[in-house]
Amino acid sequence: MTSPPTIFDRALLRKRRDRAAAGFAAHDFLVREAAERLADRLGDVTRRFPLALDLGCHTGEVAEAIVGRAGIARVIQCDLSPAMAARAAANCHPTLAADEEALPFAEASVDVVVSALSLHWVNDLPGTLVQVRRVLKPDGLFLAAMLGGETLKELRACLQAAELAGEGGLSPRVSPFADVRDLGALMQRAGFALPVVDAETLTVTYGDPMRLLADLRGMGETNAVAEQRRTVSRRATLLEALRLYEERFADGEGRLPATFHLLTMTGWAPHPSQQKPLAPGSAAFSLADVLAKPM
Amino acid sequence: MNDRVPGIDPKLMEILVCPVSKGPLRYDPEHQELISERAGLAYPVRDGIPIMLPDEARSLEDSEIGK
Numbered sequence: 001m002t003s004p005p006t007i008f009d010r011a012l013l014r015k016r017r018d019r020a021a022a023g024f025a026a027h028d029f030l031v032r033e034a035a036e037r038l039a040d041r042l043g044d045v046t047r048r049f050p051l052a053l054d055l056g057c058h059t060g061e062v063a064e065a066i067v068g069r070a071g072i073a074r075v076i077q078c079d080l081s082p083a084m085a086a087r088a089a090a091n092c093h094p095t096l097a098a099d100e101e102a103l104p105f106a107e108a109s110v111d112v113v114v115s116a117l118s119l120h121w122v123n124d125l126p127g128t129l130v131q132v133r134r135v136l137k138p139d140g141l142f143l144a145a146m147l148g149g150e151t152l153k154e155l156r157a158c159l160q161a162a163e164l165a166g167e168g169g170l171s172p173r174v175s176p177f178a179d180v181r182d183l184g185a186l187m188q189r190a191g192f193a194l195p196v197v198d199a200e201t202l203t204v205t206y207g208d209p210m211r212l213l214a215d216l217r218g219m220g221e222t223n224a225v226a227e228q229r230r231t232v233s234r235r236a237t238l239l240e241a242l243r244l245y246e247e248r249f250a251d252g253e254g255r256l257p258a259t260f261h262l263l264t265m266t267g268w269a270p271h272p273s274q275q276k277p278l279a280p281g282s283a284a285f286s287l288a289d290v291l292a293k294p295m
Numbered sequence: 296m297n298d299r300v301p302g303i304d305p306k307l308m309e310i311l312v313c314p315v316s317k318g319p320l321r322y323d324p325e326h327q328e329l330i331s332e333r334a335g336l337a338y339p340v341r342d343g344i345p346i347m348l349p350d351e352a353r354s355l356e357d358s359e360i361g362k
Contacts, residue, residue, distance in 0.1 A: 011350070051306070076307055082346055089344055094304035096345040102314035104347040109310035 006123055010080065010099065013121050013220070017058075017081035020220030024059045024087070027218025030260060031058050033202065034116040034145045035065035037264070041143060042069040042112075049111035049141065055100050055132070056080065056118020060088035066114060076110065079118075081220070103131045108269075111137055115144035117221075125178065129190035139271035142192060143264070148199055149179055150261035154249045155212065155241070162241035167234065183265055192267030193274050202260040205251070209242040212258050298322040300329075302343035313338075314347050328353070332360055 020027070042049075048071030054062045057077035066072050078098035079085045089095035098104050100115075100122050113132050122128050132142055163169070178186075180197050187195035206212045216222050249256055268274060297308045300322045313320060313331030320329040320338075328337040329345055336352040337359075338345060 074306065076304075076310075078347075080348070082341065082344065082348075082351075085344055086342065089342075094307035096307065096311070096347055097351075098314065098347045099349070102349060104312055104314035104345075106310045106312050106317075 008121050008123050010101070010121070010123070014080050016222060017079065017220040018083040020218055021059065021081060021083035021087050023218055024084070024220075027215045028058065028061055030202075030204075030215075030219065031061045031117050032065070034262060035062045037200075037262070038062065038114055038116055038143055038145055039065040039069050041264070041266070042066055042072070042114075045070050045141065047071075047139070047141070050074070051110050052076070052112045052114060053105065053110040053135065054078070055103075055113060055115040055144070056121075057088045057095070058084055058116070058118075060091040060093070060095075062114055062116050063088070063091055063093045070112070072112065076105075084220075100128050103128075103135060105135045107134050108137045108140075110135055110140065112141045112143065115146070117145060117147060119144055120146040120148075120178065126186050126190060129186055129192070133191050133267075133269055136269035138269055139273065140269040142267045142269075145262050145264045146178070148261035148263040150201065150259055153259050154245060154257065158241040158244040158248065159237075161244055162237050166237045166240055178263065180263060183263060187265060187267045190267075191270065193270045193276075195265070195267040197263060197265050200262045200264070202262060204258045204260065205255040206258060207255055209245050209256055212256070297329075300324075300340070303340065303345065307345075311345065311347070315349050330355065330359075335360065 050071055050073045052066060052072045052075045054075050054077045057063065057079045060077060063075040063077055067075060075093045077085065077088045077093050077095040079088065080097070080099050082097040085095050085097045100118060101124055113136060119125065119128065136142060180199050183197045184195055187197070245256055251257065297311060297320050299305060300308055311320060312318060313334050313336065315336060316331055316333035318331055318333035320331055323330055323337070326337070327340045329340060330337050335355045336349065337355055338347050338352045340346070
């Protein structure tokens with residue numbers, strides 16, 4: 001068996017998150033928005049989930065949003081970054097540092113697994129999904145939001161154009177993202193029942209493109225692609241990209257839109273009580289008989 | 296079943312396993328480490344937060360296994 005490809009440098013991601021932890025509160029709007037949306041969806045579920053697990057907890061935003069929804073009483077929080085975990089622990093929910101690619105939880109141990117904006121950094125997403133399904137009790141729910149392929153399309157287009165013109169080549173400067181259809185198939189393969197994946201688009205507008213870059217850094221979301229050029233992007237290239245951003249995308253008031261594409265996965269750990277298709281050949285009526293009857 | 300660890304939520308200790316072997320963990324109060332004998336690794340506990348990252352774990356010496 002071959003090992004899954006290493007797309008993201010997880011050690012670098014951890015460093016980015018460790019560095020972002022102290023100032024995260026100033027750049028947490030996107031994680032808070034995603035957490036609120038997950039909480040709304042939990043509000044629509046009639047089942048109760050006393051024990052929740054939050055994968056990639058940042059500084060505790062999800063726990064704050066979901067406690068009390070769908071009977072959630074406690075949230076076990078984990079993050080790849082020990083510095084993020086240490087800050088999240090201030091909300092008094094049990095907290096640890098853990099890697100989404102190697103989960104340290106026993107089988108069938110939690111009622112619901114949630115995650116806001118962390119799983120788009122996982123190299124082996126199929127492996128992680130299988131581990132999540134195992135951690136869930138039967139009829140447990142998995143509900144996760146991650147960034148999808150349309151994210152930062154404006155910035156990416158401008159960086160590419162500036163880099164091709166100025167440096168005569170392209171470096172993977174913004175992460176690759178998963179697609180809605182891929183995710184649905186992955187969830188099914190990981191053994192989730194009733195998998196659903198949907199996409200929403202959030203547009204954030206900025207007066208100054210430097211603020212967008214500051215937010216990305218502040219969230220620990222800057223590029224962690226393993227194969228990127230190790231040399232620092234030339235400052236002239238970056239400035240040219242930002243100039244193009246203003247030229248191509250500024251609205252009537254000179255503000256710049258930044259697209260965030262939010263993919264939400266929902267799936268259940270299998271349980272006999274769940275709806276299923278009938279077994280082939282179990283139909284009580286023949287379609288041919290129905291069609292043969294004169295109208 | 297895992298040991299009780301002061302400062303760590305008992306419910307968390309109940310469900311925590313080694314991320315590498317998925318086996319049980321033993322608490323070493325002297326070094327403040329969670330020991331996975333099956334994987335031969337010791338995970339540090341810092342300020343009451345278990346650091347369950349294989350990269351951060353210490354490899355056990357032969358003499359430490361089976362204590």
